[in-house]
Amino acid sequence: MVARTHYPELLAPAGSLEKLRIATLYGADAVYLSGQNFGLRQAADNFSLEELEEGIDFAHRHGTKTYLTLNSFFHNRDFKGMESFLQFLKFHKADALIISDLGALSLAKKVGLPVHLSTQASCLNSESGKFWHRAGVERLILGREVSIAEAGAIKKSTGLEVELFIHGSMCMSYSGHCVISNFTSGRDSNRGGCAHSCRFEYNLKVEEEIGSREPDSQCSSQSNAGEQFQGRSYFMSSKDLNGIDLLPQFIEHKIDSLKIEGRNKGPLYAATVTKVYRYAIDQMAKNGKLSIEELTVLQSELGKMSHRDYTPASLVQKASEDSIYDKRESEDNRYPFAGTVLAIMENKSVLLEVKTAIEDGDVLEVLQEGGNFLTLNLREIYNILGERIKRSRPSSVIRLPFVDGLKIGQLVRKVNQSEANLGSLYGERTNMGLDAPFKGESVI
């Protein structure tokens, strides 16, 4: 990996131990994760104490930092057990805490752990940064409404490290300023229970009013200009953030950390986005720029994951109407997550733990940590017992002929047939045909 002095840290989501391992191996400089309590992603698997110990140790052995999220908006009773949890994290050398609450912050300072201010606190300007600096934070994770140039100005003005989101799903609301779930679903959106009401479709009747909105005593609810729109819309749903094209600007403004959203997302997402941004940052460090061809390929890779349409949101200028994702969400299955390399029997066979049904004739792509994708054209597949099968069940283990170059833990995606012959990523594609089981032969 290229030395990255003066280049931003790549911070990836780790919603589980498996995803921590993946983000680490695919190139994250740091990962953020949560214990079973105190975080905002209660739907994620999150980490037990044993897993935290294992995860922090694994990350550190690979030179990756670990930031623990405790970014709920805590009520008094939520502090129960927090200090001992922080002592546990201190003992296991967690690198920092992500906190949005002054109460939790004071506990963290007492225990002696560095604190990054969560984006939940909606820190948007240098005055706010200075307040939090005095309160003891060491890094500001700025609100998604802040542009790259503004983040640079805040860093300069406060002297604090700044972190910006570069990729992933976005709240339409200012973070921490939405309580729709609280009142409609009885779930506290700021304590891990967000029901994603912003993604629903709404039937709207819009009226425009001009001038001061003062009710007439005779006719207090009438608008001045009348109805302007009536219909259905996903008007509160945001497109997903994608800032890879803006990487030079992040570097120019000396942004310290680039964060990928998505602890609830799957392992393939963690691997793909981390791999793509790792490559981009390393190329910037190596060549000082990304070519148009490279950007095209990287965007193409980001496009292969299921995602909403992409937007730069407010990274350059205020998010416009183009940033609204006004359509029903649907899964993009062109490149579904196939599974993980589970075991390798030298010169004999390979086991894949598959998540989706695989059948002979399928084309799989193995995401290698640093380099090319490895393409596997499956001609025969077997169950774990070595019995020939036509099609696997989803969530099962299959056996493939041995393929040189695979490593345990690598992720595999399935390529939709219509996409199988498209261009490669990062250079030449290694193409392996598998036609003879258990003989260790591969055809290139």
Added chain:
Amino acid sequence: MKYCWGLYHSKHGQDLKKFLNDLDSESTHRHENINLIVHPQILSRRGRWSFSEFENYISELLAHFSNSNFQINVELQFDILLTEFNFQEKSALLEEWLNLRKKEHRLAHGTWSVRIADVGALNYFSKKMSSMSEHERFDLKFIASSGFNNSDALVGLCTVLNEQNIVLKGIVLSTELPKDEISEIASVLKTPLELQVFGPIPLFYSERKLLSPLVKRNAPSVTPSEENNDASFMVAKGDGEETGHKGFQVEENVNGTFLYLPKQLCLLDCLDLVADSGIEYARIDLDPQLGTEQIERLVRLVYKNNLIDGFEKYKEHYPASLIKGFFLANKTDTLFKKLKNQNLNWSTIVEQMQTQNIQVRYLGDVIDAEKDKMLVVLLKGKGSVLTNDDEMVIRTPEGKDKTHKFRYQEKNIIKPEMHSNENVNGFRVSRAGTGDIIILPWISGVQVGSVVYKKIGPLP
């Protein structure tokens, strides 16, 4: 308890001034301390006041109430959020306005305050205040609507400000706090506390314009007026596809888009509980669409101390359903836990076994299950070891425990990286450990995702 009145536009300001004046002229009325909260369009989320309207209003209040039973305190609402460059733009305007206020009158026997939601704005005003003389200073109140829901956070806030010699004159608590938690906060905080007791419930705040794009889409040739006119805004009624998402009031103005619950908050019939919890200021936010008559009745209800009987009648004619929100109880953190299958949660299993005085060790998960044929288990647990005759327990998603005695058979242990069936010391593989894959006979009821563990004896 003192009342604060949230005024979104000058018409309501004039209405309230008139009704308070009427009350004042009724000789029986006792002395009252009243806070009028003015929401200027340029600094607040929902307000329509211009600064000149605000200045004129102060002058008029001085004229009306200089010798009255009422002490009028005026509060300026500054609750929008501003990113760096917008803040810099706005701070020039704030600077100008602060200079004006320094030169102008102070209220004759009242005070004026600025109410702030962003700690950045709080920091800005704190710095300004430190360079002001005593008589030029004004009060600061903090709107703790987002992330200051506990005693320690609020104490921490006051501590940070005290280091700058700033003492808050009030903290506006979140309506998400139930009365018991408010009492706990009040018991440790010296700062007077305010709580909304009546009016619209805000749900959502975005800086993005979310309604005008729909209008544009509907009539591309028509440019929505708001682009050229800061005083224009859009309103909508929104009905979502899911239960509980009906009748939202949506508003877009120059500061962004806002959503309000169709039901409104009302604690007027339990003000004794509000007072008992330690709240000093009860705030009534006047819905922008309330008519003059409704405001007059509300004012009389509040100041004639006829809230419970009178309010039932008032409620019947109020344009929205009224609820108590989370004041009596807030259980919004409990439901979500049920969404996960607790049967497979390792902490749950450990707790259940502890009640039986049994110590357990996590071994791994079932990763393949083919009916009548086999199960495949990946040993993930740290220090997992399985040897002949070890009894393993498999917890199914339904919460049933299936026991199985592990028997080594040829090829039923797969090491992640194998070169042969022998380990590095030349012994045949006959014991499984962490990272290994084991193949077991099919066990009815076991599915992929089932948790595998071992009982290792009684609790120490």
